[in-house]
Amino acid sequence: MIASSFYDCIVVGAGPAGCTTAALVAERGFRTLLVERDKMPRFHVGESLMPETYWTFKRLGILEELDRYGFAKKNGVQFVSHDDKETKPFIFQEMDERDCSVTWHVDRNKFDQLLYETAEKRGAHCHDETRVTDIQLKDKPPHNVTLALPGGKTQTVSAQVVVDATGQQSFLANRLGVKDINPDLKKAAIWTYYKGAKRNGGQKPEVTCILNTNTKDAWFWYIPMSNDRVSVGLVGDNDYLLKGRGKPEDTFAEEMTKCPGVGRRVAGAERVDRFHVAKEFSYTTRQHSGDGWIMVGDAYGFIDPVYSSGVFLALKSGEMAADAIADALRRNDVSQENLDYWTYEYDNAIESIRRLVHAFYAKEFSFGNFMKEHPEHKANLTNLLIGRVFEGNPDQIFEDMEPWIAKAKEMAKN
Ligand SMILES: Cc1cc2nc3c(=O)[nH]c(=O)nc-3n(C[C@H](O)[C@H](O)[C@H](O)COP(=O)(O)OP(=O)(O)OC[C@H]3O[C@@H](n4cnc5c(N)ncnc54)[C@H](O)[C@@H]3O)c2cc1C
Numbered sequence: 001m002i003a004s005s006f007y008d009c010i011v012v013g014a015g016p017a018g019c020t021t022a023a024l025v026a027e028r029g030f031r032t033l034l035v036e037r038d039k040m041p042r043f044h045v046g047e048s049l050m051p052e053t054y055w056t057f058k059r060l061g062i063l064e065e066l067d068r069y070g071f072a073k074k075n076g077v078q079f080v081s082h083d084d085k086e087t088k089p090f091i092f093q094e095m096d097e098r099d100c101s102v103t104w105h106v107d108r109n110k111f112d113q114l115l116y117e118t119a120e121k122r123g124a125h126c127h128d129e130t131r132v133t134d135i136q137l138k139d140k141p142p143h144n145v146t147l148a149l150p151g152g153k154t155q156t157v158s159a160q161v162v163v164d165a166t167g168q169q170s171f172l173a174n175r176l177g178v179k180d181i182n183p184d185l186k187k188a189a190i191w192t193y194y195k196g197a198k199r200n201g202g203q204k205p206e207v208t209c210i211l212n213t214n215t216k217d218a219w220f221w222y223i224p225m226s227n228d229r230v231s232v233g234l235v236g237d238n239d240y241l242l243k244g245r246g247k248p249e250d251t252f253a254e255e256m257t258k259c260p261g262v263g264r265r266v267a268g269a270e271r272v273d274r275f276h277v278a279k280e281f282s283y284t285t286r287q288h289s290g291d292g293w294i295m296v297g298d299a300y301g302f303i304d305p306v307y308s309s310g311v312f313l314a315l316k317s318g319e320m321a322a323d324a325i326a327d328a329l330r331r332n333d334v335s336q337e338n339l340d341y342w343t344y345e346y347d348n349a350i351e352s353i354r355r356l357v358h359a360f361y362a363k364e365f366s367f368g369n370f371m372k373e374h375p376e377h378k379a380n381l382t383n384l385l386i387g388r389v390f391e392g393n394p395d396q397i398f399e400d401m402e403p404w405i406a407k408a409k410e411m412a413k414n
Contacts, residue, residue: 002127002147002155007033008329010145010159011124012132014040016311017297018165019115020318021325023060026123028326033157034116034124035147037131041113045191045278047105047231048074048208048223048308051092052387054100056315060118069114071104072226075205077307077385080261081368082212089207095382105208105225135162135172141292141334160292160334161325165318167298168281178286184358185282185304188241190248190275191221191233197269199224208308209265213258216363220255220262221305232266235305238279249275281305289340296321303350304357312387313353317346349389355398356384364408374400 011022014036026032036042051074057063078089092101120126127147133154134146142158149155164172173179199206209222218236225231234241234255245251252275256262284301288294297314320342328338359365371378380397388394 001149001153002033002130002157003125004031004033005155005157006142007031007125007157007159009033009161009163009325010035010157011163011165012135012145012171013037013165013167013169013297013299014116014119014126014128015044015112015165015167015297015314016115017167017299017314017318018163019112019119020056020060020315021163021165021296021322022119022124022126023115023122024319024322025325025329026119028330029123030326030329032124033159034119034126035130035132036116036126036128038128040116040128041109044108044112045189045233045276046108046305046308046310047225048221049103049106050308050312050385050387051101051103052390053103053312053315056319059319060115062114062118065114066104066106066111069106069110070226071106071111072224073206074103074105074208076207078207078209079367080209080211081366082214082216084214084260085368086261087368090378090382090385091205091207092382092386095379095386101386105206105223105231107225107229132166132171135164135175135293137162137172137290137293139291143292160329161339162293163321163325164293164295164299165297168278168302170283170285170295170299172293172295173285173287173299176287180284180286181280182282182284185361186238186280187235187282187304188238188277188279189233189235189281189305190241190252190277191231192252192271192275193225193273194230194232194266194269195228195272197224197230197232198265198267199230209261210306211259211261213255215258218255218258219306220259222262222265229272230266230269232262233305242277242279248277288343289336291336292334292339294321294325294339301350303354306357306360307353307385309350309353309387313350316390320346345390349394352384352389352394352398355395355402359401359405362405362409364412365405366408370401370404377401
């Protein structure tokens with residue numbers, strides 16, 4: 001049973017977004033409940049972090065602990081082109097030598113568990129194996145939340161603020177009918193894990209690799225993790241990967257023959273997990289908040305896995321929402337405008353990542369050629385890969401890049 005039936009804040013879902021929100025609201029002394037349907041620790045995709053996660057980790061006080069876990073370091077990003085050119089990696093510390101320019105390739109079960117324990121240490125009541133089956137939003141808060149407890153009982157609890165951090169389940173967006181699948185990014189992913197694969201093709205320092213297939217119809221991620229494990233994933237249009245192509249593992253193998261860079265890296269390695277599949281993961285939500293409720297992380301929206309921005313944005317939105325919730329609770333006014341004033345800045349910032357994602361998928365466009373012509377944008381591009389979208393002018397690069405993309409598309413038509 002949940003000890004109390006009334007909370008200041010109930011957070012639904014214990015991924016990076018939910019744990020961050022719960023930790024930062026609870027540490028200010030507000031009664032906070034964090035519920036997670038799965039048993040923690042639980043498996044999750046999304047191992048490659050962006051360096052800008054550093055600041056939320058610092059605020060949560062877990063930087064040293066993360067270092068102690070021995071996760072593989074992520075020093076940069078390398079692109080391998082469709083014609084198998086291993087381009088020079090973007091090494092973050094070449095741009096900025098500070099510690100905050102290096103991050104990790106994490107095992108998500110351990111990483112999310114650390115965040116869950118951090119929320120508990122900061123004072124949140126944390127309950128796993130506790131699924132939210134209903135959120136009854138009233139005209140005015142408090143709102144009621146129905147929980148399916150371990151053992152089969154149900155319990156209703158209420159709160160001044162309900163936070164939807166249910167990830168791709170997007171509990172409230174689905175209920176309210178405000179979730180829009182992005183029609184231009186109807187992608188799917190097939191991924192698995194290897195042991196004994198090459199660590200970044202033998203190069204040091206370790207980086208996340210993004211490798212295009214020779215037709216540019218799909219791409220692979222290659223993420224070297226701790227304990228000699230590597231996460232290898234294939235991403236392409238949903239119909240291209242999953243319609244009329246047999247089993248996902250066959251499609252994965254077929255696409256690998258079109259991507260020698262991945263073939264080289266996993267040659268002689270042992271696959272140590274089953275194949276996982278995800279689809280239709282790119283969407284936005286038309287409404288993110290109301291009086292006494294707000295969405296964070298993937299429940300708010302998800303762009304695309306290509307630049308590994310998901311966990312960073314989950315942490316960042318969790319942090320921004322927590323500050324707004326704590327202020328609103330302190331003022332005893334949890335109206336929508338007090339809870340979601342941060343979303344304007346957030347939406348602006350993530351637009352830069354969205355624009356870079358669309359550039360990546362413009363088949364006719366060559367990033368390599370563009371960067372050769374415009375080396376002055378290297379710092380801007382590296383900053384985007386680091387996740388520095390909440391400061392400076394992250395959009396400068398697009399003034400030159402987007403006309404290039406349009407021109408490339410035009411030329412391809414003729
Ligand atoms: C194919 C793919 C590859 C990706 N690769 C990367 C990557 O390399 N790097 C990166 O940063 N991001 C990556 N991402 C994105 C990343 O996984 C997510 O953005 C991130 O996990 C979002 O965190 P979150 O806290 O919002 O949601 P989640 O981490 O999904 O957490 C939500 C939690 O809510 C729980 N929940 C759901 N419904 C209920 C309910 N009714 N009651 C109680 N609990 C509930 C779930 O069990 C889950 O634990 C990838 C995504 C995809 C699809």
